[in-house]
Amino acid sequence: MLGLLVLNYVLMAVISPGRDPSVTVPYSSPSGAPGFQQLVDQGKVARISTQGASVTGEFKQEQRYPDSKAEPTKNFDTELPTPLLSDPSWVDEQVEKGVKVEATPINDGRGFLASLLLGFGPVILLVFLFVWLSRRAAGGQMGAIGSFGRSRAxxxxxxxxxxxxxxxxxxxxxxxxxxxxxxxxxxxxxxxxxxxxxxxxxxxxxxxxxxxxxxxxxxxxxxxxxxxxxxxxxxxxxxxxxxxxxxxxxxxxxxxxxxxxxxxxxxxxxxxxxxSGGGPFSGxxxxxxxxxxxxxxxxxxxxxxxxxxxxxxxxxxxxxxxxxxxxxxxxxxxxVPAPDKEGRKKILQVHTRSLPLDENVDLDDIAAITPGMVGADIANLCNEAALLAARRGHVKVERVDFTDSLEKIILGAPRGIILSDEEKRRTAYHESGHAIVGMLTPGADPVRKVSIIPRTMSLGVTISSPDAERTNYDVDYLTGRIKVALGGRIAEEVVYGSISAGAESDIQQLTGIARQMVGRWGMSRAVGPIAVIPSESQGPLLPGVSEVSQATQELIDSEVKRIVDEQYAVVVQLLTENRDKLDSLTTRLLEEETLDMDDAYEAAGLVAPRAPQEDPVAAEEPLTA
CATH class of the missing domain: 3.40.50.300 (P-loop containing nucleotide triphosphate hydrolases)
Structure with missing residues (x-):
């Protein structure tokens, strides 16, 4: 709006030609240069225009006023004495002397358009300014809502x-x-x-x-x-x-x-x-x-x-x-399911197209050691391997870069803490207990790696994964996983006669398995093939999920405890009878800190169930301590 006002005055200046040069003439001059009245008497004034006491006039010919050294001009200004303002005969006298008296200004310098712009232009612009401000104030909120309502796709x-x-x-x-x-x-x-x-x-x-x-x-x-x-x-x-x-x-x-x-x-x-409801829990x-x-x-x-x-x-x-x-x-x-082994291999081929791979990288092998991973996980694995290879100064991405990156993703980065000798030995027995139970339990997943290097929140870790991907779980496999989870706690109890808090994650894992066996999968004779607990995607307040009675809840709890107690007794007997294998594996683990599949089975005096070329680092659902 300020710009429009400036434009108005610029246009007025361009359109208006401006005033011609003029001189100021006194009304009367007793000596020296002639005054206005003398100039009239001499017949040099052609016309005048009065506005109050102010008079603008025009000479018949250009005059050099007040002397010959002045620039010639044809226009002049003067002021009437106060007594003449009330004398009506003064105008008649001027007419008689041949002076034309006009009502329009002389030497105004403005045409009709210039006068219109100067007189009404600012007023019109101010009116438009107030109208614009009022509309903006009234419609600002609605305009904002209109912009909110546009799609952001x-x-x-x-x-x-x-x-x-x-x-x-x-x-x-x-x-x-x-x-x-x-x-x-x-x-x-x-x-x-x-x-x-x-x-x-x-x-x-x-x-x-x-x-x-x-x-x-x-x-x-x-x-x-x-x-x-x-x-x-x-x-x-x-x-x-x-x-x-x-x-x-x-x-x-x-x-x-x-x-x-x-x-x-x-x-x-x-x-x-x-x-459908409107209550506090309707959501x-x-x-x-x-x-x-x-x-x-x-x-x-x-x-x-x-x-x-x-x-x-x-x-x-x-x-x-x-x-x-x-x-x-x-x-x-x-x-869109999680990919199988062949699918993971194809995904690896897509994400390694831009990576310079070493000859020892076998994508089929890497696909075999990444069960449960989806496309995003595999993309992250390839990126981590490339970053690790760059940090190590490798010219190409090697197989060890993939396996170490997989270990970091699954287990986390090693922690820089130093365990005392007693804590380290107890951790070694705990992890060896998991491993020995996994090695000796028929149908359990083979042990892939055992480590007592502290990572994330764990002081040690035991990793197990199946030879072939599972899409269904039977009772023997689930009870085997409960046994493996109990192995660490029971190993401490057998060796030290006491237990520690290190089995927290193991207990949470085995409790979850046992509860699902009883409440979702119908693997309890006392409860029967009835779903009495909701799945992960449901909740007690969602439609279609009925609440169970107090008696049924107590029955679920007793059946969960019965399943765990039965497997607990089996694991105690297993580790007691195989104490020599437990001690042997612990001793080797204290020396090496990390044992791969073949070394772990060899230290326990057992034969690995798979060929040694398979990489030990893999886990669909790792059992950690």
Whole structure:
């Protein structure tokens, strides 16, 4: 606005030609240069204009006033004496002497436009200023809400998406299900002419790090269509209605760019099951539920022929609202599982494409020693190996860099604490107890490594992992894991006649296994094949989970204790009968501090169940002390 005011005066200065030069003439001059009245009497004044006592006039010809040395000028100014202001005959006298008296200013220097700009321009601009300020004050809050209601989805054009199915490895089944979606986006006419309709929503469900987001980007990259990516939590704001507005704006943008893909990550942030109650435990949230309702409406509102596909990703598909999963919305569910050994090998091949690998690196071998790892874990392993190789000054990434990085990821970095000889010996017996029980229990996972180097919160660690990946657990395998977890505590009891606090994590682990055997997997005869405790994805306040009676809870506790007590007695007898193996392994462990698979079995006087070339560092669910 200040700029407009300045512009007004600049225009006025440009348009207005300005005043011509003029001189000041006294009304009368008794001596010297003639005054105004003398000039009139001499017939040199052509016209005058009065405004109060001020008079502006024009000579008939240019005059050098007051003497010949002055610059010639044609205009002059003068002031009337006070008595003449009240004499009405004065004007008549001037007329009689041939002077033209005018009402308009003489030598004003301004035209009509210049006078208009000078007189009304500032006023008009000030009016506009007040109107603008009032509108801004009144509409500022609504303008801010309008900006909040716009979608914050990040848009990536199809030709900018470099990720394709070649970059996704280890989940071939999931890629196969999404290949149809890619084909529809490329050739929608092929399906539409037969009356077919592609699923409007595809839900990717799986544990964190399995590659759900990568899969969605690969679908967009393969199809070459715009990709709108947003996290579900970005819809929710403190102001109710903002999330729904963002949903409407997102779908509007996607329809304008169709064919397109909308990817909503962490869908459970807004899509969890709605509660029907309004009590203190209902968990209702107006903003979240309005956002969910708007998504349901938008997905239902897709017209026939729309080529906008919504891809959602979640780690907890079981808590999503049933209305979201019904046919017509997210009517296709793709499970993204953790990769098997062959899948992990393919993922390693993808993440090591840019790494210079040494000849001793066998990706098949590394895949075998990383059971349970998903794509994100393997990517992190490859990065850690490259960083470790650089710190060690290696020209290429070697196998030892991978194994040491895996050990760091699973076990943590070594702690720089010094144990006393007695603490070190007790820790060695504790870890040897885990190892001996694992070596002598049929069906237990083979022992891969035993160490008494303090790491993270543990003074020592024993790692076990299966030869082949397990997808199901029988009673013998689960009781074997309970025995191995008890081995450390019972070894201390057998050798020292007392126990220590070092078995805390072991006790938590075996208690969890026993409770699930009784309450979820029906492995207790007293309880029977009845689910009496909720799974990890449920809770006592969620729908579908019934509370158990006090008597049933007491029965669960007694059965858990019975299972643990039975295995406790078996382990006590096992370690008592094999005390020589326990002492031998402990002695060797005190000398070496860390024993790999073959060395550990050799120190115990046993034969390793696998060929020695297998790497000892691996664990699907490591048993630590």
């Amino acid at each position: 990040r848009r990536v054009e199809g030709n900018e998406t470099k990720v394709t199915f070649k970059d996704v490895a280890g989940i071939d089944e999931s890629k196969g299900e999404l290949a149809e979606v890619v084909d529809f986006l490329k050739n929608p006419e092929k399906y539409q002419k037969l009356g077919g309709r592609i699923p409007r929503g595809v839900l990717l469900a799986g544990r964190p790090g399995t590659g759900k987001t990568l899969l969605a980007r690969a679908v967009a990259g393969e199809a070459g269509v715009p990709f709108f990516s947003i996290s579900a939590s970005e819809f929710v704001e403190a102001i109710v209605g903002i999330g729904a507005s963002r949903v409407r704006d997102l779908f509007k943008q996607a329809k304008e760019a169709a064919p397109a893909i909308i990817f909503i990550d962490e869908l459970d942030a807004i899509g969890r099951q709605r509660s 209702g949230n107006d903003e979240r539920e309005q956002t969910l309702n708007q998504i349901l409406t938008e997905m239902d509102g897709f017209e026939q022929g729309d080529t906008v596909i919504v891809v959602g990703a979640t780690n907890r598909a079981e808590i999503l609202d049933s209305a979201l999963l019904r046919p017509g919305r997210f009517d296709r569910r793709v499970t």
